[in-house]
Amino acid sequence: MTTTYAVLSEGLEKRFRDVRALRGLDLAVAEGTVCGVLGPNGAGKTTAVRVLATLLRPDAGSARIAGHDLVREPDAVRRAIGVTGQYASVDGDLTGRENLRLFAKLHRAPKASARADELLERFELAEAANRPTSTYSGGMRRRLDLAASLITRPAVLFLDEPTTGLDPASRNQIWQAVRDLAADGTTVLLTTQYLEEADRLAHDIVLVDRGRAAQRGSPAQLKALIGSYAEVVVAHADAMTAAAGVLDQLTGGEPHFDHERRAVGAVTTDPTLTLPRLVRELDAAGVPLLDASLRPPTLDDVFLRLTDRPADPKGLVA
């Protein structure tokens, strides 16, 4: 059986004056799966979504969305997709209900009003439905935006950093909505800066760096590739060497010393190394432990490991 891809792009390129935002981006998202596009600011995530959602024309490369050619059949693509951008794409002057009814009408949705009410209910916006959306909180606006993208039950949903800037409760609501959609068979492509978010939602992760896919795999594969960071803090400086010896045995990784904090750490890719085992072994070796941690990799670890440099916080693309 062959896999059907809901999103398939090859060599997408997009340039803004002298900035090359996309430099040959290849993506393949199997139908009915959630793909997390992970990367720091400026990696090209938003540009990728805008190109795939027909908002920007690619300079080179091709893509098929739900079987339709992105450049030649933009209207067919638009009928198949829903898009929720980083900035709420709803009309601030209109109420929540007016927004959804308008988009439903423009989508030729049968029973536009009923569909709008159903979505308001589902995203817990029924109470605020008659208020202009400019009075909504960030989380409410994002929920309305997501509701607007779901009017026609799209085959493919693009979410550009859907939880950036949201409080934990709103974030969980968005996450749950994404899980429900995926369970219903919607293909979701979401961009995020948070490894945790990709880990929780995505079947596959594509790590994007400087407009290109740098690495791809399941969350477990990526984490296994990068490993966790084991770190111990000892009571006095003399014990650091002993601690490093134990860590070396357990992880096989090269120990890092932080003399100021009297901390020793090492990367491990061994899935059997748990925190209790780490503590037991160090205690058995007589190391005076003050603190021990086994931290899953962060986005920075991912980038350090896979690109030999930290995630660029300023969002500059060279």
Added chain:
Amino acid sequence: MSTLAYDTTAMVGRQLQRVRHNPGLQILTQTMPITMLLFFGYVFGSALAMPGAEYRSFLVPGLLVATAANGIMTGMFQAAQDSHRGVMDRFRTLPMSRTAVPLGQAASDLVLTAVGMVPLLLVGLAVGWRVEGSPLEAVAAVALLLLFRFATSWIGILLGLASQSEEAAGQLGGATFILPLLSNAYIPTDNLPGWLRTTAEWNPISAVTTAVRDLFGNAPVPDGAAWPVAHPVAGSLAWCGAIIAVFLPLAVRRYTRSER
């Protein structure tokens, strides 16, 4: 074509809802010409050679046309507001006619202009202005005013889409109030020095004002004027046709091609 009509109707609905929630600009653009009618009509009117009542009859058509010319300002402001907001991204990802967005704006503006004309005409009646021609000509005058408004709003939409920010559009849009000052909307151009008279009479506002005065029967076509004023109805139609022919396609193109 039915797609365009359907989508445009939906966009007109959106614009009217916006005005219902934020009626500020609409109220301002409706009350401004009334204030000007009272100030100009009674303050300036007392200092002019023309008798006051006659001046006020002369002024009402001028203010109607000046208000129609405000389509530049309103169109600019709304288009700039829209183009810098996220909702445009939503429209661009919907399987809808892209022309419907600017066309919906221009069409809803026409509805609001028609409504906005009523209070000015009522105050005009109160200060002595009358329809002195045939009813058919009066209807033609109103139709011409709406056509001119439709034309000017496309200038505004193009400038608004091209503007860098809402603020820039607001400032530039505000500056358009000088356009009727260089026309025969508020004063007759007969006594202006030669070059200034020519400039004022080639202002499209002058041709339309003359046509509206002529159709309402408020003032005759002046002698020895430049061609658009001497043939005001033909001149007005030519101006409106030319403006629409240039600015409508440019604005639609700008909207459909822009990649914000």
